[in-house]
Amino acid sequence: MKFIFFTALLFAFSISLHGQTLEGQILDQSSSPIAEATIINRANQQHSHSDLRGSFQLEKVAVGDTLEFRHLLYRPKVLLVVQTDSSIIVQLDDLAVELEEVVINNKVNSLQLLSDIDLQLQPVKSSQDLLKKVPGLFIGQHAGGGKAEQIFLRGFDIDHGTDLSITVDDMPVNMVSHAHGQGYADLHFLIPETVEQIQFEKGSYNEQKGNFATAGYVNFKTKNYLEDNLIKLEAGQYNSARVLGLFKLFNSEKQSAYIASDYQATDGYFESPQHFDRLNLFAKYSLNSSPNNHINITASHFQSSWDASGQIPTRAVEQGLISRFGAIDDTEGGQTSRTNIRLAHKKIIDAHSLIKTSLYWSKYDFELYSNFTFFLEDSINGDQIKQREDRNIYGLNTEYNRFFHFNQLEGALIAGLQLRADESIDNELSHTINRQTVLEQIQFGDIQEKNAAAYLGAKLNIGKWLIQPSLRLDYFDFAYTNHLSSEYDHRATTKSILSPKLNIAYQQSNRLQLYLKGGKGFHSNDSRLVIAQNLDEILPATYGFDLGYNWKISPKMFLNMAYWYLYMEQEFVYVGDAGIVEPSGRSQRQGIDLSYRYQPVTSLFFNLDANYTHARSIEEEVGQDYIPLAADFTLQAGLNYKHSSGLYGSLNLRHINDRPANEDNSIVAEGYTLVDANLGYEYKQFDFAVQLQNLFNTAWNETQFATESRLFNESESVEEIHFTPGTPFFLKLVMQYKF
Missing domain, CATH: 2.40.170.20 (TonB-dependent receptor, beta-barrel domain)
Structure with missing residues (x-):
C-alpha cells in the first residue's frame, strides 16, 4: 500500500515538473478551423502548430503556464492554463486595423493585408468603388451608371474587363463574347457591405x-x-x-x-x-x-x-x-x-x-x-x-x-x-x-x-x-x-x-x-x-x-x-x-x-x-x-x-x-x-x-x-x-x- 502511494506521489510530481500533453482546436469567429496557427508555451518555449482541422497538441504543459496563440491573419491571444486533462477550444479575432500587426512572411501576401486595412478605413460608395482598393487601378463610368465601368491598370485601357480577371467568391464576372465587348465585367450585382476581403x-x-x-x-x-x-x-x-x-x-x-x-x-x-x-x-x-x-x-x-x-x-x-x-x-x-x-x-x-x-x-x-x-x-x-x-x-x-x-x-x-x-x-x-x-x-x-x-x-x-x-x-x-x-x-x-x-x-x-x-x-x-x-x-x-x-x-x-x-x-x-x-x-x-x-x-x-x-x-x-x-x-x-x-x-x-x-x-x-x-x-x-x-x-x-x-x-x-x-x-x- 505504501508502495502504491509512493508511486502515485512520484507520478504527480513528474507531471507538475514536466507537464502533460494539451490538446485543443483553434477556430475563427465563424467557428471555422484555422490552420497553421502557432501555439507557444511561454514557460518553457515549447511550440506547436494547428493542422487543417485547427487541431493541435502541445507537450509539457502544466497548470499555471501561459500559452500564446498566433496567426498572421488574426489577432494574437494569450491564455492561462487552468487544467490539462481536457481539450480546449480557442477562438481568434480578426486582425485589427494596425499596421504594426502586418508581418512580412513568405506564407502571406503583405499587400493583401494592406488592402484589408484600406477596406476597413475608407468608405466605399459603390460595388465598383471596391475596385479602387487595388493599388494603381482606376475606373470610369460613361453610360448612366448602369453600364460596367471602364478600367485602367498597368498601361491597359482594359475597357470593361478584357485584361483583368474579376470574380466574386471565385465565380466569374467577366463575360466572354459579350454583346458590348470581350471580357465585359458588370460588378453591380455585388453589395459592397457584404464584402469581407479583396484578394x-x-x-x-x-x-x-x-x-x-x-x-x-x-x-x-x-x-x-x-x-x-x-x-x-x-x-x-x-x-x-x-x-x-x-x-x-x-x-x-x-x-x-x-x-x-x-x-x-x-x-x-x-x-x-x-x-x-x-x-x-x-x-x-x-x-x-x-x-x-x-x-x-x-x-x-x-x-x-x-x-x-x-x-x-x-x-x-x-x-x-x-x-x-x-x-x-x-x-x-x-x-x-x-x-x-x-x-x-x-x-x-x-x-x-x-x-x-x-x-x-x-x-x-x-x-x-x-x-x-x-x-x-x-x-x-x-x-x-x-x-x-x-x-x-x-x-x-x-x-x-x-x-x-x-x-x-x-x-x-x-x-x-x-x-x-x-x-x-x-x-x-x-x-x-x-x-x-x-x-x-x-x-x-x-x-x-x-x-x-x-x-x-x-x-x-x-x-x-x-x-x-x-x-x-x-x-x-x-x-x-x-x-x-x-x-x-x-x-x-x-x-x-x-x-x-x-x-x-x-x-x-x-x-x-x-x-x-x-x-x-x-x-x-x-x-x-x-x-x-x-x-x-x-x-x-x-x-x-x-x-x-x-x-x-x-x-x-x-x-x-x-x-x-x-x-x-x-x-x-x-x-x-x-x-x-x-x-x-x-x-x-x-x-x-x-x-x-x-x-x-x-x-x-x-x-x-x-x-x-x-x-x-x-x-x-x-x-x-x-x-x-x-x-x-x-x-x-x-x-x-x-x-x-x-x-x-x-x-x-x-x-x-x-x-x-x-x-x-x-x-x-x-x-x-x-x-x-x-x-x-x-x-x-x-x-x-x-x-x-x-x-x-x-x-x-x-x-x-x-x-x-x-x-x-x-x-x-x-x-x-x-x-x-x-x-x-x-x-x-x-x-x-x-x-
Missing part, C-alpha cells in the same frame, strides 16, 4: 487564374456571417438615394445565415435625367456539418435600368451647342439583370489534405442603346445601336491541397480543375432609332463557348526561400450560329494554351522580403470574330515578370516597390460598339509600382500608391507607336483618421496623367486630379457621416475616346475627343444603425 494580384502569375488575367486578377470574398444587423440610409444631390439592409437570420457555432437588400436611385447631374434605379438582393447560408465539412450556399439577384446622355464631342461644347452636361442623343440607356446561385463545399480529408469544390449558375440579361458617331453613318436617322443578349453561365471549380513537412522542407501541392460553359442567346447588334425601331440587324446569332482548365502547382518553403512553380492548361471550344444567314450557319473551332508560371520569394528577415514573379497569361478573343475570320491567334499570350520587395521600414511604416514588364504577343479586339475587329499587333509595357503605408499613431493612417508605365506598340514606327488611352502615371493617396471617441474622417486624392488617345499622340485625353472627403461620428449603435465627392468642384472628364463623328448640321466628319463629364461637387448624407 488581388497584378500580373499573370497565379495558376488558379486563366482567361483575362493578364494585367492581374481581383476576387471579392463575401462574408460568411454578420456580427450585427445593419440599416443604412443615404441621400444626396440630384435626387440620389440609397437604402440598405443586412439582417442575420441565425448565427450559431454550426450554421449561420443572413440576407442583404440594396436599392439605389438617382437622376444624375446631367441635364437629361438618368432615371437610374437598381435593386440588389443577396442571401448566404453557411453550415459546418462536422469539423471536416463546410458548406456555403449563396443566391443573389439584381436588376437595373437607366437613361444616359452618352459621350459628347468637345467641339459641341466649345461651340456652345450644348453644355458640359448636355447631350447630342439623350435617348441612350439600357437595362440589365443577373441572378446567381452558388454552392461551395470544403472537405478536410485528414490533418494534411483538403478538397474545395464549387458549382455556380448565372442567368444574365443585357440591353444597351448607344450612339457614339451621331450622324456619321446615317445622316438622316442617326447612328444609334442596340446591343442585347440573354446568357446562361454554368461552372465548376474543384481544387485539391496536400500539405507536407519533411525535415527543413515544408509546403503544399495544389491540383485543380475548372469548367465553364456560356450560352449567349440572340446576341444582337442592330441599328435603331429612339430605342424603338430596328432599322438593320448587323449581327444576330447564338454563341456557345466552353472552357476547360487544369492546373498543378507547388509551394515549397526551404528555409528563407519560397519557390512556387506551376503549370496551367486551358482548352476552348468556340461556336457561333448566325441567324442572319438564309441557310443554317453553325461553325465551331477549338484551341488550347499551356501557361507555365514561377514565383520565388526570399525572406531576408521579418522586415524585408525580396521576390521575383514570372509567367505566361492570355485572353481569349470573341467567338464571332474567331469563327468569321478563321484566326490563328485565337488565344494571344502574354509573358511578364515582377521584380520587387516588401520592406517594413519600421513597425509603423511599410513600403512595397516593384519593376514589372509585360509582352503581349498579339491582340484582336472585338469592338462591340461598331461590330468590327481592331488588330493591335504586338506590344510591350513596363513600369514601376510603389505602395507606401504609414501609421504614426493608432488613429491616423496614411496611404500612397504611385504607378509609372511605359506602353508602346512594337510593330509601329517611333512616334506612331503609342497605345491609345494607356496612362503613364497614376497616383492615389489618402489620410484617414479614426479616433476611439467615435470621430472619423478622411481625405483621398487620385490623379491620372494626360494620355494619348490615338497612335501618334496627336489627340490627347486630359488627365485630372480629384479630392474626396469624408467626415463621420459613431455613437453607440449609430453612425452619421457626410461624404463629399470632388471637394473642389474640378471640371474633369471621366471617360474619353478619340472618335470620328458627324453632327446633324455638319457636312464633314471630325475626329477628336469625345467625353463623359465627371461628377461635379456632390454631397451625400449617410446614417446607419447596427443592432
